[in-house]
Amino acid sequence: MLHLRVSMDKFLVRGGNPLRGKVEISGAKNSALPCLAATLLTAETVTLHNVPYVKDLITQRRLLEDLGATVLTPELRTHKVNAGNVQIFEAPYELVKTMRASVLALGPLLARFGQAKVSLPGGCAIGTRPIDLHLKAFEQLGATVSLEAGDVVARAPKGRLVGNTIDFEKVTVTGTENVMMAASLANGKSTINNAAEEPEIEDLAELLNKMGARIKGAGTSVIEIEGVDALGGAEHTIIPDRIETGTFIVAAAITNGEIEIKSCMPEHLTAVIKKLREVGVEIEELNQSTLLVRCCPGGLTSKDMMTEPHPNFPTDMQAQYMALMTQAEGTSTITETIFENRFMHASELIRMGADIQISGNHAVVKGKTRLMGAPIIASDLRASASLVLAALCAEGETTIDRVYHIDRGYETIVRKFRSLGADITRITESLGTGSAAQAGEAAK
Numbered sequence: 001m002l003h004l005r006v007s008m009d010k011f012l013v014r015g016g017n018p019l020r021g022k023v024e025i026s027g028a029k030n031s032a033l034p035c036l037a038a039t040l041l042t043a044e045t046v047t048l049h050n051v052p053y054v055k056d057l058i059t060q061r062r063l064l065e066d067l068g069a070t071v072l073t074p075e076l077r078t079h080k081v082n083a084g085n086v087q088i089f090e091a092p093y094e095l096v097k098t099m100r101a102s103v104l105a106l107g108p109l110l111a112r113f114g115q116a117k118v119s120l121p122g123g124c125a126i127g128t129r130p131i132d133l134h135l136k137a138f139e140q141l142g143a144t145v146s147l148e149a150g151d152v153v154a155r156a157p158k159g160r161l162v163g164n165t166i167d168f169e170k171v172t173v174t175g176t177e178n179v180m181m182a183a184s185l186a187n188g189k190s191t192i193n194n195a196a197e198e199p200e201i202e203d204l205a206e207l208l209n210k211m212g213a214r215i216k217g218a219g220t221s222v223i224e225i226e227g228v229d230a231l232g233g234a235e236h237t238i239i240p241d242r243i244e245t246g247t248f249i250v251a252a253a254i255t256n257g258e259i260e261i262k263s264c265m266p267e268h269l270t271a272v273i274k275k276l277r278e279v280g281v282e283i284e285e286l287n288q289s290t291l292l293v294r295c296c297p298g299g300l301t302s303k304d305m306m307t308e309p310h311p312n313f314p315t316d317m318q319a320q321y322m323a324l325m326t327q328a329e330g331t332s333t334i335t336e337t338i339f340e341n342r343f344m345h346a347s348e349l350i351r352m353g354a355d356i357q358i359s360g361n362h363a364v365v366k367g368k369t370r371l372m373g374a375p376i377i378a379s380d381l382r383a384s385a386s387l388v389l390a391a392l393c394a395e396g397e398t399t400i401d402r403v404y405h406i407d408r409g410y411e412t413i414v415r416k417f418r419s420l421g422a423d424i425t426r427i428t429e430s431l432g433t434g435s436a437a438q439a440g441e442a443a444k
């Protein structure tokens, strides 16, 4: 039986220190999650390196183990998964409600075993996040899909999916990943039109191809998949986390510091780098995997920004950008086109002294404002990152509550910020359990 424990830890931040030094970027959470799900597609062992030690990955590992897979971690960030003995085809609500990425088990289970049951994810802090497009695509691949007591039950009538053309009416990252995995073992050829183009999709396709899949076009809007009878073992290294990279770029800029960001892939965040350069952040590419970031001497200038699917500005960097815009001269309008309700960080930034007006999916930020430390509450993963950034440049002391959100996706964040000279401390108010991030911070 799975017990997911929530840590009640807080961060205490004393702002004002310019961050200086070097930081190593961890593996991408949003790539490691689908890659771990992909291990369900084969009875052979798949070894993944550079898996970040964050709460969501611990949850994903538990899901694999609950299904009957064996997961070994010879090193903290290496997962060797063998799903040869999987006999359960079900992801329970207990798991899905804490981590939506558990729906990524649906495609692989359905493709390999001809059946899968996954609890339907409900609303979450950043709005309703339906999976109707995934389900419609599975039906197009020949599955029957029904909803039974809150669970999605999918079956492939003759035990195997059949290749088809899927036209996604909306770009969906998780949907593209789920369908790409399912189609890899389908009978015949599939084409995904209007596919998501995120680097994490390309990374997953690379792993699947190493496992014997025949996928072309991942990273573009049209993906072609020639189904194969079986997939085998493989070894793969997860790409660096582009959102963590972007968060540290903003950290350097907002604290007027200078940070060398190592082990990153700048080519994965072209739109973010372009926008941040426009507002005045100096970003130098020292080599293919290292950035040197400092704030410009003349200060920051406000620029409008709109989130859109890759290769445009990612929704996962919107909150951090908003924190930065509170420190820029002028007025900027930030438009969120991917999710409703993704401005919850705004009210906390306002508590710290920011001037932000929300109307629908637009946020109008007037800068530059003096931010003052205050007690604030994190509401989701990326919102928490933006609050830490604001706290780092605020005067005085900020306590950030509910940091379990940040523990979901940022590895050893306190340790990384402290090594750059930030005054940030984790205050543990544990309910008799340690948090994933703490364990990760201790393990490093």
Ligand code: UD1
Binding pocket: 030, 128, 129, 130, 131, 132, 133, 134, 135, 170, 171, 172, 173, 174, 175, 196, 198, 308, 309, 310, 314, 315, 316, 338, 339
């Ligand atoms: C989205 C982001 C991703 C980010 C992640 C976590 C995009 C395109 N995707 O991915 O970059 O890392 O959130 O913040 O920016 N939708 C449906 N039906 C479906 C699936 C999706 O209507 O079956 C809608 C969603 O409500 C949303 C949009 O499509 O408005 C994009 O959703 P999707 O890309 O699937 O979300 P994630 O995969 O979670």
